[in-house]
Amino acid sequence: MAGGVGHTGRRGRRGWIVGAVRKRHNRAALVGGRRAVDDEFDVVVVGAGPAGAAAALTACRAGASVLLLDRADFPRDKACGDGIAAHAVDVLDELGVTEAVAGYAPLPALRMIAPGGGAVARALPRPAYTVPREVFDARLVAAAVAAGAQLRRHTVRRVEPRADRVVLDGELSGRVVVGADGAGSVVRRALGHPQNPDRHLALAIRGYAPALPGPSEQLIVTSKARWPAYAWSFPIGDGRANVGYGEVLRGEPLSRAYLLDRLAALLPGTDLATVTALRAHHLPLSTHRPTPGQGRTLLAGDALSLINPFTGEGIFYALLSGALAGAAAAQAPEEAARRYAHGLRRRLGTHLRHSSVAAWLARRRRVVDAAVRAARRDDRVFYDVVELGLGDGRLTARTLAMIGVGLPGRDGAPRR
Ligand SMILES: Cc1cc2nc3c(=O)[nH]c(=O)nc-3n(C[C@H](O)[C@H](O)[C@H](O)COP(=O)(O)OP(=O)(O)OC[C@H]3O[C@@H](n4cnc5c(N)ncnc54)[C@H](O)[C@@H]3O)c2cc1C
Numbered sequence: 001m002a003g004g005v006g007h008t009g010r011r012g013r014r015g016w017i018v019g020a021v022r023k024r025h026n027r028a029a030l031v032g033g034r035r036a037v038d039d040e041f042d043v044v045v046v047g048a049g050p051a052g053a054a055a056a057l058t059a060c061r062a063g064a065s066v067l068l069l070d071r072a073d074f075p076r077d078k079a080c081g082d083g084i085a086a087h088a089v090d091v092l093d094e095l096g097v098t099e100a101v102a103g104y105a106p107l108p109a110l111r112m113i114a115p116g117g118g119a120v121a122r123a124l125p126r127p128a129y130t131v132p133r134e135v136f137d138a139r140l141v142a143a144a145v146a147a148g149a150q151l152r153r154h155t156v157r158r159v160e161p162r163a164d165r166v167v168l169d170g171e172l173s174g175r176v177v178v179g180a181d182g183a184g185s186v187v188r189r190a191l192g193h194p195q196n197p198d199r200h201l202a203l204a205i206r207g208y209a210p211a212l213p214g215p216s217e218q219l220i221v222t223s224k225a226r227w228p229a230y231a232w233s234f235p236i237g238d239g240r241a242n243v244g245y246g247e248v249l250r251g252e253p254l255s256r257a258y259l260l261d262r263l264a265a266l267l268p269g270t271d272l273a274t275v276t277a278l279r280a281h282h283l284p285l286s287t288h289r290p291t292p293g294q295g296r297t298l299l300a301g302d303a304l305s306l307i308n309p310f311t312g313e314g315i316f317y318a319l320l321s322g323a324l325a326g327a328a329a330a331q332a333p334e335e336a337a338r339r340y341a342h343g344l345r346r347r348l349g350t351h352l353r354h355s356s357v358a359a360w361l362a363r364r365r366r367v368v369d370a371a372v373r374a375a376r377r378d379d380r381v382f383y384d385v386v387e388l389g390l391g392d393g394r395l396t397a398r399t400l401a402m403i404g405v406g407l408p409g410r411d412g413a414p415r416r
Contacts, residue, residue, distance in 0.1 A: 005353040040165070041067040043329045044174030045149075046156045046187050049078065050088075050315050051301025051322035052180030053140035056149040058326030059178075066326075067172065068144055071155035075138035079206055079281035081312070082133055082242045083218065085232050086126035087391035088316040094387035095323060097143045100136060101129040105237030109217035110386070114372035115224040115365040121217065122375070122382050128218060128390075130234040130242055132208075156181065159190035159297070165333075166296050172338035176296045176329035176336045180322055185303035196305055200288035201329055202228075204246025204312060205259040207275035209233075211241040212267075220311075221266045223247075227365045228309075231266035243270050244314055246283065260371060285309040286317070287356050292344050293325075293337030302326040311389040320347065351392040358388055358395045370406035378402055 019347070042064035045052045056068040070076075084101055092100045106127030113119050145151050159177065160167040166177040179187025184195070195201065212233055222230040229247030236242060245263035247254070259280060264272050284305035292304055300306075301318030308314065321344060328340035361367050375382035381402045387393025 001205045008220075016120070030322065032344055039067065039171065040173045040175075041065045041150075041327065042333070042396035043067075043176050043178065044069065044166070044168060044172060045178045045180055045181075045326070046168070047179070047303070048074065048144070048151065049137055049179035049180060049182060049301060049318065050140060050401070051303070051318035051325075052178070053096050053137070053179055054091070054095060054143045054319045054322030055178045055300055055329070057097070057147050058142075058323045059330040060144065060147040060149050060326075061328035062327060064330035066144075066149040067174065068141070068149045068151045069154045069156060069172075070141075070151070070169075071153070074141045074151075075154055077279070078133040079204070079279035080138060080242075080315075081132045081204075081206055081232055081234055081244055082130045082236070083134070083232075083313065083315075084129040084136065085313060085316050085390040086124070086128060088319055089129070091316065091319040091323060092140075095319075096141075097140060098177075100130050100139050104129045104131045105216065105235075107218055107235065109215060109220050110289040111217050112372060112375075113219075113221045114254045115222045115227050116369040116370045117224075118369055118372050118376070120372050120376040120382065122379065124218075125383050125386060127259075130183050130218075130236045132236065132242070133293040135352060156186050159187055161190075161295055161297055174296075174329075175333040176298065178322070178325045179297065179299045179303045180301050180318075180325075181303055183284050185299065187297060188290060188299055190302045191290065191294050191297060191299070195282070196284040196288045198249045198251045200285050200305070202246050202248045202283040202285060202307075202312060203254050203259070203280060204244055204283060205263065205278055206242055206244030207255065208236075208240050209243045209270045209275045211235040211239055212269045222368065223262065223266055224365060226262065227368070228363065229262070232262055233267055233270065241270075243267055243275060248285070259282040283307045283312050283314065285359075286352055287359050288354075292321075293328075293338075293340045296323045296333055296336055298336060298340050308343050308389055309346055309355060310362060316391060317348070348392060350394060351388075355388055356393045366408055367403065370403045370408075373406045374399070374402040377406075 043059040044067045048070035111121035165173045167173045219233040231245040235241045289305045300321040306317035324343040386397040
């Protein structure tokens with residue numbers, strides 16, 4: 001299933017359609033002195049990562065004609081830790097995509113080293129997976145195409161909202177456009193929203209290395225020196241691990257050499273000489289988000305800054321927001337932004353509020369040290385922290401209290 005995914009290619013190869021896509025018009029004429037666009041669809045999705053594939057799939061299922069655009073051919077790589085949380089698998093199950101993690105070993109446990117050096121290692125409530133994005137994303141795109149989306153290679157540069165549709169590059173149009181074009185989103189910029197500012201934007205580098213010896217677990221090593229920052233090693237199950245390092249930006253540029261130094265310092269068991277396919281990318285954190293939609297233009301996934309501020313996890317939020325955007329886009333185009341905002345608020349609003357507060361608290365290293373100590377003592381605290389960091393969980397009063405009693409006293413020594 002992970003094999004190549006068909007594209008219509010650039011101009012000249014239009015019309016490659018899988019499934020029952022209802023293509024509305026295909027014309028080029030002068031209408032009211034303005035050149036009409038060539039291709040019109042109910043929904044055009046810009047970007048075919050997890051958010052875009054989920055949006056296209058959902059809109060197709062609702063009966064819309066859907067064009068899915070990406071600047072890359074699939075399969076394509078994406079700088080990522082490749083960690084697929086159980087919550088992401090849940091969304092895929094709801095979408096009927098049951099093979100996205102097939103063939104990859106479940107990772108049953110998580111080990112986290114706190115900035116102060118304390119550690120917690122526990123079984124995850126439900127296993128996670130490490131699936132290279134080259135495979136994972138191609139599987140999702142194949143599912144969207146199988147549902148009827150027309151996939152086309154095209155780099156969007158110009159977004160022009162009109163009263164009854166949104167026109168892209170003067171040649172394509174959708175009654176609704178979903179911007180799922182990632183951290184550097186062109187669609188988001190067209191709506192007047194710049195990239196996230198420092199402190200709400202992280203930068204991370206990842207590569208592939210021989211897996212560390214020891215139990216099969218997700219390893220996260222946080223850093224006292226540059227908190228909030230951490231390195232990770234996520235075993236894939238084929239003898240390799242996805243390894244990386246990232247930190248929240250604070251106004252100074254971070255070089256590739258610096259990121260690699262930090263990776264080597266925090267993962268001493270990984271020899272940098274063995275790390276391949278190194279790539280860095282921005283992570284727009286959900287502590288600073290634009291409005292999810294304006295008129296007939298919606299934003300999903302990284303384009304909407306939906307990355308968890310603790311963990312850098314974004315695939316679950318990309319899939320969920322993409323699915324909600326696709327459903328709203330297909331339902332009633334003139335109501336799309338309002339319906340989408342409502343759906344997002346209902347599904348993720350409380351979580352996003354709680355994770356923002358928790359991220360603010362966690363700016364203090366000693367709070368994270370206390371949280372790791374509490375998670376070691378108490379499995380409910382561990383589960384709460386996992387739900388908050390990987391899914392749609394909340395910061396419960398009990399967990400806050402458990403962390404609070406472990407904060408250092410006046411003498412600086414941890415109380416518990
Ligand atoms: C180093 C690193 C490690 C990470 N680790 C994890 C992890 O382990 N687990 C996790 O859940 N999340 C992780 N994340 C976050 C995760 O990668 C993102 O949240 C996720 O990819 C968001 O999906 P998306 O569909 O919104 O965007 P993307 O996956 O970025 O997809 C956007 C798509 O849009 C296309 N595109 C962009 N511009 C245009 C354009 N102008 N025209 C046409 N197409 C365009 C791109 O080619 C791309 O295919 C990590 C991020 C980084 C940088």
